Structures are given as C-alpha cells and as structure tokens.
Amino acid sequence: MTTFVIESHFRLQEWVAEERGYFRDEGLDYEFRELIRSTEGQHHNKVNEGAFQSIEKGRKADVSCACHWTVNVAASNGHAKLYADVYSVAPSGIFVPADSKIRTPSDLAGVPISVGFGSHYSTIQALEPYLAPDDINLTFEDGMLFRRMELLFEGKSEAAALFNGPYYFAEQLGYRKIIDTTFMIASMINGDPAPEDIKRYFRALKKAQRDIDLRPELYTRYYRNEFPERFHAAMDTRRWGPGERIVFEPYSREIYEQSFDWIEKHGIFSDGTMGDGAYDKATVAFGRI
Template structure:
C-alpha cells in the first residue's frame, strides 16, 4: 500500500484517457475502496509534453500511477527507474493518423525520406516508427520533433514538415484545415506503478476504471462535453489554428470512441517490444524485462 494511503494518479488530458477522469470525478475509484488524488498539469503550462522527460513521476512528482505510451514506458522505467509497468492496452478505439499537405503523397509507402512531425519522448515516435517500417525501409524513415499536437499542425501548415502524426480531436481539426489522412495505426499505452503500489490497489484501480468504461460506452453522448475538453484547451492556446474553421461543425464531426479497460502487463509480450527497441538502439542492450515489469527483480 502507498505510504500515505492515497494513490496519486497522474492524468493525461488526452481523449483516450477520458475514463480515468470519469472514474475519479464520479467516485468509481472511491467505491472500490481507493482514495485517489488526480495529479494534472494545466495545458497552458505545457510547451513540449505532459510527462517531463528529465524528471521522474514516481520520485520528483511523488506519483503512484501514471499512463504513458507502451514503448516509452519500457524506456522510462529502465533508464530512469521511474516505477514498473503494471498494465497495458490500447485504451480506446482511436488510432494515430498521419496527415500530409502534399498531393503527391498518396499512401504510407510514399513517406520514405519525407519529414514526419512527431513529439519526442512521448512514445509516439516509436509507435510511428514501427508502423512506418511496414511500408518503407527503416533507414528512410525521417521523424522530426515538432512538439505538441498544435505545434505539429502549425509545422504542417507552415511547410516545416510534409506530414505529422495526430490523435483525436486534432485529427478531425486537421481534416477541417484541409490536410489528408493517409495512414492509421494503433495507439498502445502502458500503466506504470510506483514501488508502494500494492496488488490490491492496482486491482481496485482497474475495477474503477472498468466501471467508467462501461458507463461511457453505454451512453457516449452523456460524456461528450468532457470528451471535447482538450479541443477547448487547444482553442485557448492556439487560436490561430481555428481561424476560418467552423468550430461548431468541427465539434459535431468529433465522435466519442469506444473505450477499453487496461489489462495486467504481460511480460512476454512486452519483452518482444523491448527487443525491437534494443535492436534499433532505442534502449540499452542490458535492459531486462524482469526489472521493467512489476514482479521482477533488479
């Protein structure tokens, strides 16, 4: 059990993480006997990524549980000792999409040597790399750091890059800005727990999360306004992207996805992903899955 008896849960205000907020605010965690404190960063304070690249969440931020891209969870837990992976999943039926500004790029096979804007150390570069490898040679993949989704859209609009990766609601915004969707791939997430997180607390977290998933999937319209909160946050920090856009029509086009509950981490499956990263020099060769996934020993 955590030393304070309260589980400090880091929240990413992304559309695929809606059930976590719902479970916290509607008391679903509490009904499972879990005292949860939601830890968030304001959108206005974030100029690169919500999860700091140079600080540990379980140490510097005193967080007990945090979600992050599956591949970044492997890198972060090994290199920074920032907790251990306890669960994983796709979280929502909501893929990444690659958008382009160029008419001559008709499909993913045309992305060889084409700069594709991503946000480094969020995990999406690994997700994009794996997806692109199915269509173009590894040495012809050109991923370029362009920052937050709004920054990537600005870079695409301004011609700094010819393509970018996006999730909802920015994917639909990209369509309303006239960019073309040419590729989709799944968004895989990991859940990382600190040393003090007990098996009982993890089980209670997953049950509370599942209750929220059930409710949202049963009546998505009831959660639509909460779902659109990130779009409103983007409007406040990047109003230039919404100039000339029919915002009402944009919101109407955005659908609440079907959500899933994270599953307990599978060490064998995650080891496959770790070995893929090691083969590309993305994680140290001595990284050991037994020390990365909960239940192992360093």
C-alpha cells in the first residue's frame, strides 16, 4: 500500500486536521507535503499557467482541488476524476483601492481587472448582470494570486479578483470590495488511491471543518503558512475569516451539467478541448462520508 500524499489547498482544513491528529485518528498512512508554500510564493506566481495547466501536467497529491469549472473540464478530458461526494465554497471578490473612483460594478466597464486562470470564471459570472461581455476587461498578465494582490497594493492595478487569504488581507488593509464573486471548488482524485483512504482523508477534514466552524479564531493563524514571508509583518490574521468551507453534500449531475453548459456557452475553452461532458465518466463517488 502506498503512502497517501496530502497537500494544503490554500485553506485551513488540512492544517487543522494535521494539528489535531485527525488524519492519524482515521488510520490514514500519509505524508503531509507543503506543496503550495514557498518563501516567495512561487507556486502562486507562475504566469500564464492556471489550475487547468497544472492538472494537465499531473499533480502530486492524491486529492487536490480547483475551481469547479476547471475541474469539470479537466475531468471530462480524463486528466483526473472529479470527486462528487463533497464540494467547497471560497469567499472571493473584486477589490479596488480605497480612494478609487470605482464605486459600483457598472463602474468596472472597460477597467482592466487582474484575474487568474480560474478566478476569471467567477469574475465573469458576477459581472454579467451589470456589464455587456465586451465591457468585461480581464487581464491575465499578472494574474497569479499573490502577484495580482501585490500589484493592487502597489497601486499598479486598478482592480483585482482575490479569494481566501488575500481576500481577507485586502479587507484588513482597507481595500474596497466592489462585488462579491464567491465560487464553488471541486475536489479531484489523481492517480488511483484507495477509496477507503479517500474517505479517511475527508472524514478528518469533516472534523476539522467542525472545529473551524466552532472556533475560527483559533486557526486563522494558518494563513501565514501559505503567504510569502514578505507579507507576514503586515498580516493580522486574528481579523480574518474562516475562508473556504467544505460542504459535505454531493456535487450532483445537475450541478456538473449546468456548470459545463455555462462554460461551453461562454466559449472559455476552444472547440474540441472540453471533452464530452459525460458526468459518469468524469466523476467518482464512494458514498456518504
């Protein structure tokens, strides 16, 4: 039996489960790797590479995650299996400097919005009720998470899409949220880990989610583990929220098909690159956790 590889996912649950011993309590033979963390945050600063590209290359953890739109298409192409017994929801928003003239979503017409290959879906989805497609101006040039956050802080970006830790950091420093773009995240299975190990892993995360729900202030310190060290002195994670929340409900066929249809109608992937969109081929589920 191979060792189950766990990585943090820029959220609190894996860190809490590790600290509290929940993975061990579930009998999981595992290795915890800090694959996201690096001193300068390089993992989040690979220009022109988003979640889909990293999934294509192959991820090292047995279970990983990304925005559900990307996981849908990646799984439809056979790059991974969407694990359909759970999903999660990440707080996200479009932020501008405090002194910006931008006050409403409509004011973002034509304004370059710094996004990543992944957060752009939620940005489009949130702005559609306010702006025509041609007025939504997304820029990917500096789209990786920490870089676009840093450029916003340096006054070099008019607006940026931020989620989880950077979302709270921007709030702490007084940046204004113009619109909420909260989005769903799907889990995916890489390779062929044992189904029981996957269930052990998520049972541990379920216990961690309960702890975070009960006393989030005890665990927000873990955001520091995944931020580049150059930001640490300014961070007051005591003021930050619990971030991404794991929902232990199925990512259903209906959700999958609606999301896949939305991606297709918006032409985000070119013809022939989306796969056939068959839910039964793209997903796997092992029942209630």
